[in-house]
Amino acid sequence: MSRGDIMKKLTILLLLILCTGCSNNPVSNNELMKSSTVESSTLSATENYVENKESDYNTSSDITFIDLSLPENSCYMEHYEEFSYGNEYTLSDGRTIIEDVNLYLVDKNGNKNAVIEIPEEDTQKCAVFCDMIDENRFAYYIINHETIDYSGIYNLETGENHRIVPCEDGSVFIPEKTADNYLYFSKGFISDFRGVGKLNLDTLEFSEIDCSSLLDKEINYLGNPCFSTDGTDIAVYGKITDTSQENEMNKYQLVIFSLTDNDIVKTYEFSSKCNYVNHQIVYHSANEVFLYLFQYGDDPQTHLYIIDLSA
Numbered sequence: 001m002s003r004g005d006i007m008k009k010l011t012i013l014l015l016l017i018l019c020t021g022c023s024n025n026p027v028s029n030n031e032l033m034k035s036s037t038v039e040s041s042t043l044s045a046t047e048n049y050v051e052n053k054e055s056d057y058n059t060s061s062d063i064t065f066i067d068l069s070l071p072e073n074s075c076y077m078e079h080y081e082e083f084s085y086g087n088e089y090t091l092s093d094g095r096t097i098i099e100d101v102n103l104y105l106v107d108k109n110g111n112k113n114a115v116i117e118i119p120e121e122d123t124q125k126c127a128v129f130c131d132m133i134d135e136n137r138f139a140y141y142i143i144n145h146e147t148i149d150y151s152g153i154y155n156l157e158t159g160e161n162h163r164i165v166p167c168e169d170g171s172v173f174i175p176e177k178t179a180d181n182y183l184y185f186s187k188g189f190i191s192d193f194r195g196v197g198k199l200n201l202d203t204l205e206f207s208e209i210d211c212s213s214l215l216d217k218e219i220n221y222l223g224n225p226c227f228s229t230d231g232t233d234i235a236v237y238g239k240i241t242d243t244s245q246e247n248e249m250n251k252y253q254l255v256i257f258s259l260t261d262n263d264i265v266k267t268y269e270f271s272s273k274c275n276y277v278n279h280q281i282v283y284h285s286a287n288e289v290f291l292y293l294f295q296y297g298d299d300p301q302t303h304l305y306i307i308d309l310s311a
Contacts, residue, residue, distance in 0.1 A: 057303075058249060058271040062311035065270075066304040068292075076304050079282050080292055089129055095156075103127045103140060105156060115154055116140055116161070125149060130175040133201065139175035139183060147190075148172040153183065153199070162204055164197070173197045179231025184259070186234075188223035193236055196225075196259060210262045214255060221255070226281035226289070232260050235281045235289050240269065249273055254281070254291055254307055266309070274301050 057065045066073050089097045096106040103116035116127040124145040132138045133153060141151035151173055152163040164185065166172045171194045173185035181202060187195040195211040214221070214236065221238035228234070233256055240251040249271035256265040276293040284290045287310040295301040 056273050059305065060268070060270065062308045063268060063270050064306040064308070066306065068302040068304055073304075076290070079284060079290055080280060081282070085126070085128070087129070089132075091132065092135065097129055097138065099127070099129055101126050103129055103154075115156065115159075116142075118142070131178065133178050133183060137201075139178075141172075141174055148174060151175055151185065164199070164206060171195075176225075177227035177231050179227075182231070184227060184231060186223065186225050191223050193221040193223050193225060193238075196234065209259055211257065213263050214257050219253060222279065224280065226283055228283050229286060233258055233265060235283065235291075237279050237281060237291060239276075250275060252276070252293075254289065254305075256289075256309065268307050270305060272303075274303065276303075 059065050066076060068074070068077060085099055087099050091097065094108045097115075098104040098106060098112075102114040102118055104112050105115045106112045118125045118127060122144075126143050128141050128143060130139040130141065130151075136157040137153050137155050139151070139153050142149040147170075148166070149172075150163050150165050152161060153175075154161050164173045167187075169189070171187050171189045173187050175183060176186050177184045178201075181200065183199045183201060185197040185199070186193065187197055187208070193215075195215065196209040197206060198209060199206050219238045219240055221236045225234045225236045236255050236257060238253050238255075240253050250273070251269060251271050253270075254268045256267075257263070258265050272293075274293070274295040276295050278294040278296075280292040282290040282292070284306075287308065289307040289309060291305040291307060293303050293305065295303075
C-alpha cells in the first residue's frame with residue numbers, strides 16, 4: 001500500500017469514526033486552544049430554517065430540526081468541520097508544523113525536521129496533529145490502518161515525547177480539549193464512546209473520569225463527543241432503538257455530561273425515520289449544541305438538530 005493510499009484511507013476513516021474536535025486551522029497560540037465552538041456567530045435556532053414533515057421527524061420543543069438539503073438552510077453548514085489531512089499549522093512564533101505521514105517542524109529559517117516520525121516499515125501509520133497546548137507542547141495521535149495506535153504530547157523545546165498508550169481492552173485515548181491545566185481525552189474503541197481521561201499538564205499524571213452513570217445505561221453512545229468551551233461538560237450522541245419496520249422511527253439521544261460532577265446534566269431524545277450512520281457535535285454557544293446527522297445510500301439525508309440547553 002502506497003503512502004497516497006494511506007492518506008485516502010486516513011481521510012475516510014477519520015470522517016466516519018474519529019474525533020473532529022481537534023483544531024484544523026490554527027494561526028496563533030490562543031486560536032489553537034479554542035474548541036470547535038463558534039462563538040462569533042449570531043445565528044440562532046429560530047431564524048432562517050425550514051422544518052420537514054412532522055410525521056418523519058419527531059422532536060421536543062427544545063430541539064429544532066433543520067433539513068440541510070434545502071438551499072435556504074445552507075448557511076448552517078459553515079459550522080460543520082470537515083476533516084482534512086496534509087495541513088500546515090503556523091505557530092505563534094512563526095514556526096510551522098506540517099502533516100505528511102510524519103509531523104515536521106519548520107523553523108523560521110526554513111529548516112525542516114521530523115518531530116514525530118513514523119518508521120518507513122510501518123506503511124499503514126500516519127501522525128495526526130491535534131492542538132497546541134502552550135507555546136511548545138502539542139497533542140497528537142498515531143493512526144494505524146483502521147485503529148488508533150496511541151496518542152501523546154510532544155515538547156518542541158525539550159524533545160520529550162509523552163505517550164498515552166491504549167488500554168488492555170483495545171480502547172484508545174484521543175486528545176480533545178485543554179482546560180484548567182488539563183488535557184482531556186475521549187476514550188473509544190472503533191466507533192464506540194467509552195469514557196473520558198485527563199492528563200495533568202504539570203505532573204503528567206493521567207487519570208480517567210468516572211462516566212459510569214452515563215455508560216451503564218446500555219445505550220450505544222458513539223465516539224466523537226464534543227467538549228464545552230470551558231471544558232466542564234461534554235455532549236455525547238447515541239442511538240436508543242433501531243427499527244426496520246415501515247412507518248416506525250429510530251430513537252436517538254444526546255446527553256450533556258458533567259466532567260466536574262461525573263453525572264448526566266440533561267438528556268435530549270428525538271425520533272426519525274432516518275438511519276443515521278455518521279454525526280458531528282458542535283457547541284455553537286454555551287446554551288446551544290448543533291448535532292449534524294447523516295444518512296447515506298440512494299436517498300442521502302443531511303440533517304441538523306439544534307438543542308437549546310437553556311430550555
